[in-house]
Amino acid sequence: MGKIFDYNSSFFAGISRVSDTIILNFLFVVCSIPIVTIGASATALYSVSMKSTRDEDVYAAKEFFKQFKQNFKESTAIWLILLLVAAFIGLDFYMCSLMSNNMLSTAFKFIFTVVSIVIGFVFVYAFPLVARFENSVKNTLMNAILMSIKHLPYTLIMLVLTLMPIAGFGLFSQYWGQIVFLDTCISFGVVAYMNSMLLNKIFNQYIEE
Secondary structure, X not given: OOOOXXXXXXXXXXXXXXXXXXXXXXXHHHHHOOOOOHHHHHHHHHHHHHHHHOOOOOOHHHHHHHHHHHOHHXXXXXXXXXXXXXXXXXXXXXXXXXXXXXXXXXXXXXXXXXXXXXXXXXXXXXXXXXXXXXXXXXXXXXXXXXXXXXXXXXXXXXXXXXXXXXHHHHHOHHHHHHHHHHHHHHHHHHHHHHHHHHHHHHHHHHHHO
């Protein structure tokens, strides 16, 4: 019994990790409210999560704000680019729905769906890349595309996990209140932690090279 209450035990390590995840999730949600800051918030979230999954000792809140400030410019630029492209794709889907030629409309919708998936791939990798490596915005986006394709099985898993906190509103609309509660408290933090385990495995290959 004594070992359970040892501050160095796995029990307390697990409690600490859960509390850090909740703190990170709350900070991510609050700092994302202005919308334009979502990129910087995601980078800060993944920076701390990846360090945590590498068993590095970090103070969650302190490290979050440090990374938020340090990577704000690059993260915001990438986020705005992705947001503009997503808005353009959304407009294209709307225009397709107005086409009288169903075959042509379907062909364009297919193309735009593929582009949307690629944008999702980039979103999964871009902000963790900013958190882990120093690079230009252009190179970060290119690396995100190349890595997402090279590690496609992991990419698909991470994309599904990333979409879950938002997709829940559509899939389980009758539990809207519960989903809002989970997203506010822990969902994004858990997703970042799970993705970080895969991201560290991927990024380590390039660091070793």
